[in-house]
Amino acid sequence: MPVKKQKITAQNAYVEAALPLPLRQTFTYRVPAALQEDLAIGTRMTVPFGRRTLTAYAVELHDVLPADFDIDESKIRDIIDILDEKPLITPEILELTKWAADYYASFWGEMLKASLPAGLNSGKVRPKRRKAVRLLDRSPSTDAKPLTEQQKAILEALRGVGGEALFADVIESVGGGASAVNTLAKRGYLELYVEDVRRDPLKNGGERKYQEITLSNEQQLHLDSILSSLTPKAAFNVFLLHGVTGSGKTEVYIRAMQHALSLGRTALMLVPEISLTPVFSRRLQSIFGSDVAILHSNLSAGERFDEWRRIRSGDARVVIGTRSAVFAPLEDLGLIVVDEEHDPSYRQHESPFYNARDVAVMRAHKAGAVVILGSATPSMETFFNAKKGKYTYLHLPERFGGRGLAKAELIDMRDVFKRFGKDVALSPELLDAIRETHERGEQSIVLLNRRGFSQFVLCRMCGESLKCRNCDITLTYHRRDKKLLCHYCSYKEKVPEVCPHCESEYLYFVGEGTENITDQLAAKFPSLRIARVDRDTMAHKGEIDETLLSFAAGNLDMLVGTQMIAKGHDFPNVTLVGVVSVDIGLGLPDLRSAERTFQLITQVAGRAGRGEKPGRVLIQTYYPEHYALRHAGEQDYEGFYAEEIKYRERFGYPPFYVLASILIKHRNAGYAVKNANLLRGSLDKANRDKASRILGPAQASIARLKSEFRFQIILKSPNRKRLRETLETALADAEHRGCDMRTIFVEIDPVNLM
Numbered sequence: 001m002p003v004k005k006q007k008i009t010a011q012n013a014y015v016e017a018a019l020p021l022p023l024r025q026t027f028t029y030r031v032p033a034a035l036q037e038d039l040a041i042g043t044r045m046t047v048p049f050g051r052r053t054l055t056a057y058a059v060e061l062h063d064v065l066p067a068d069f070d071i072d073e074s075k076i077r078d079i080i081d082i083l084d085e086k087p088l089i090t091p092e093i094l095e096l097t098k099w100a101a102d103y104y105a106s107f108w109g110e111m112l113k114a115s116l117p118a119g120l121n122s123g124k125v126r127p128k129r130r131k132a133v134r135l136l137d138r139s140p141s142t143d144a145k146p147l148t149e150q151q152k153a154i155l156e157a158l159r160g161v162g163g164e165a166l167f168a169d170v171i172e173s174v175g176g177g178a179s180a181v182n183t184l185a186k187r188g189y190l191e192l193y194v195e196d197v198r199r200d201p202l203k204n205g206g207e208r209k210y211q212e213i214t215l216s217n218e219q220q221l222h223l224d225s226i227l228s229s230l231t232p233k234a235a236f237n238v239f240l241l242h243g244v245t246g247s248g249k250t251e252v253y254i255r256a257m258q259h260a261l262s263l264g265r266t267a268l269m270l271v272p273e274i275s276l277t278p279v280f281s282r283r284l285q286s287i288f289g290s291d292v293a294i295l296h297s298n299l300s301a302g303e304r305f306d307e308w309r310r311i312r313s314g315d316a317r318v319v320i321g322t323r324s325a326v327f328a329p330l331e332d333l334g335l336i337v338v339d340e341e342h343d344p345s346y347r348q349h350e351s352p353f354y355n356a357r358d359v360a361v362m363r364a365h366k367a368g369a370v371v372i373l374g375s376a377t378p379s380m381e382t383f384f385n386a387k388k389g390k391y392t393y394l395h396l397p398e399r400f401g402g403r404g405l406a407k408a409e410l411i412d413m414r415d416v417f418k419r420f421g422k423d424v425a426l427s428p429e430l431l432d433a434i435r436e437t438h439e440r441g442e443q444s445i446v447l448l449n450r451r452g453f454s455q456f457v458l459c460r461m462c463g464e465s466l467k468c469r470n471c472d473i474t475l476t477y478h479r480r481d482k483k484l485l486c487h488y489c490s491y492k493e494k495v496p497e498v499c500p501h502c503e504s505e506y507l508y509f510v511g512e513g514t515e516n517i518t519d520q521l522a523a524k525f526p527s528l529r530i531a532r533v534d535r536d537t538m539a540h541k542g543e544i545d546e547t548l549l550s551f552a553a554g555n556l557d558m559l560v561g562t563q564m565i566a567k568g569h570d571f572p573n574v575t576l577v578g579v580v581s582v583d584i585g586l587g588l589p590d591l592r593s594a595e596r597t598f599q600l601i602t603q604v605a606g607r608a609g610r611g612e613k614p615g616r617v618l619i620q621t622y623y624p625e626h627y628a629l630r631h632a633g634e635q636d637y638e639g640f641y642a643e644e645i646k647y648r649e650r651f652g653y654p655p656f657y658v659l660a661s662i663l664i665k666h667r668n669a670g671y672a673v674k675n676a677n678l679l680r681g682s683l684d685k686a687n688r689d690k691a692s693r694i695l696g697p698a699q700a701s702i703a704r705l706k707s708e709f710r711f712q713i714i715l716k717s718p719n720r721k722r723l724r725e726t727l728e729t730a731l732a733d734a735e736h737r738g739c740d741m742r743t744i745f746v747e748i749d750p751v752n753l754m
């Protein structure tokens with residue numbers, strides 16, 4: 001009789017692994033005996049998957065296989081290795097990412113990966129270490145062999161600096177002698193060791209001293225209201241702090257964060273991608289010192305890794321960061337601030353989709369923390385929640401110190417066209433204002449929402465425009481590179497000499513971009529020091545920091561740029577903001593284009609007149625009667641909200657309906673359509689009572705992108721539960737009926753429907 005194989009019953013014999021792939025399920029692996037002791041929930045491990053080796057996350061441990069496990073045990077594979085000594089992922093973040101994956105119909109493994117500092121799984125990011133030297137207490141008299149002069153000098157130098165120094169510094173101070181240091185170590189005079197070096201993202205750049213200020217009565221009132229919820233015990237509450245730009249919201253955030261720390265709890269502040277100003281991070285650092293950690297995408301991989309480890313170890317108790325910082329492993333979180341809560345950059349635009357603002361509210365709910373959502377132009381959803389009493393509404397209607405808000409003056413570009421008989425990009429009104437501003441020695445900001453030189457190239461003979469070969473998108477001319485560039489897939493080509501469609505020579509460049517406007521302004525005002533701020537000029541780490549700090553210091557006169565310069569910054573000497581073009585979006589059929597335009601203009605207008613001097617805002621527009629423009633000009637949020645909310649209700653948009661956008665993508669258009677129709681059938685079946693509304697499949701507004709054809713189905717449901725049910729039932733049914741799920745991409749709460 002064969003010997004019966006011994007059944008493995010040790011602890012941690014099996015592990016559930018979440019893989020960073022678009023897969024809904026987790027996978028069971030066996031843990032070799034040698035690794036069982038080191039394995040804990042939340043650690044990363046390497047596992048075999050097909051023929052590949054992947055980094056996976058341990059999300060659950062089993063001593064024995066679950067009873068309902070229906071795979072042949074011999075098929076279970078072993079994990080290869082464990083990557084972390086201590087679990088990287090805390091139980092709280094494990095639960096939060098699971099929730100987020102479910103909520104966004106997304107994937108747990110991908111969400112976990114997104115929660116960790118980028119580049120971590122590449123294996124290339126490691127702690128930075130350097131060699132150091134420490135003096136030991138050994139008296140030379142007990143040593144038979146006399147010391148050389150150089151050895152004595154080394155010991156002397158070490159004593160002089162308190163007994164510890166970097167290896168390199170010791171060598172430098174005595175002018176060489178690495179072998180002498182090593183000999184001294186061997187003979188027991190010193191010891192060599194390695195220490196971790198923190199790569200500090202704020203190490204360069206001026207210190208800013210924090211000035212203690214006294215809050216105004218209104219600020220104090222709101223702070224008190226927040227602090228009454230922010231107690232040593234867990235108590236969830238969401239506040240909307242609605243205050244015009246410059247009303248002093250930031251001072252309220254800072255006080256609330258200080259309070260959370262004083263309770264022994266931690267604080268997280270989220271900021272939009274771009275408005276993470278170098279000035280602001282330094283201000284926080286001057287208040288919180290090394291308690292503060294910074295997380296954003298402009299950090300080097302090493303800096304990000306070190307900051308993240310300081311959070312995980314509990315050394316950093318305040319985090320300021322962009323989108324993915326919502327998953328920062330802070331423990332006993334007392335407060336989350338989401339500044340500019342309406343900002344679209346909180347939305348992750350690729351899988352896994354999530355909105356950091358909404359995840360923040362859920363995280364606080366689970367952790368018993370207080371949330372402050374701050375904005376001058378709250379999103380429709382947030383303001384709606386405040387009106388319903390779901391969020392506590394706090395209002396700061398005026399700028400601090402009674403400084404007037406700059407009124408925006410609309411310049412009707414149709415009028416300018418009539419006067420000139422042709423299109424001009426810069427109206428005489430704006431040019432005059434620029435001249436006057438700089439004659440007074442003040443600064444200006446000029447905004448437009450397209451980068452490059454010309455937005456597209458048009459043939460005057462046949463009327464065709466030059467398009468990307470991979471996408472249904474016109475190519476943008478970039479003069480610096482002498483190239484036509486696709487802003488969606490980065491495809492590049494030389495500017496053709498003749499039209500590729502009809503071979504005429506009449507190619508015509510249409511729609512000025514930042515590069516072009518900067519050139520025009522530089523030609524008109526040769527003495528001005530102008531910097532361009534957009535994705536092309538700010539491609540390198542540190543460039544945007546440098547430009548903004550230089551502008552703040554008065555070494556530049558004017559910034560020309562895209563929405564990168566619209567938000568968050570506080571430049572007291574800026575007295576003019578000119579908006580060249582932001583309203584092209586209003587012509588597009590998107591549910592949020594009015595809201596976006598209103599927000600952008602209000603934000604950028606808020607950059608003017610932040611100091612002692614009053615400011616002016618000039619907006620060039622082809623739609624002066626549009627309600628988004630009218631209310632933005634008046635800086636009238638309530639007026640805008642009242643009109644916009646009616647439109648949302650009439651068309652079944654958020655906050656009245658919950659949306660899902662389902663994209664069906666494939667290189668073969670017919671195949672995409674086939675799968676789209678299959679899914680539509682399943683959705684109809686799942687929606688028999690017609691509680692949800694289903695639109696499509698229709699060609700997406702970008703019909704082809706990166707060589708794939710795109711079709712879209714929109715699902716609108718009266719509530720979230722209903723949306724999830726319909727979607728889940730339909731997806732399962734479609735898969736069952738042979739739909740190729742690799743072509744299907746679901747986005748819950750899409751930011752736009754394009």
Ligand code: ADP
Nearest residue numbers: 213214215216244245246247248249250251400
């Ligand atoms: P917001 O975040 O609403 O745009 P800030 O908090 O940046 O506004 O405040 C705008 C300006 O007013 C800043 O220069 C800030 O230092 C100043 N400020 C705000 N509150 C006070 C106060 N209580 N005392 C003195 N200065 C203040």
Ligand code: ZN
Nearest residue numbers: 459462499502
């Ligand atoms: Zn042509």
Ligand code: ZN
Nearest residue numbers: 468471486489
């Ligand atoms: Zn393209």
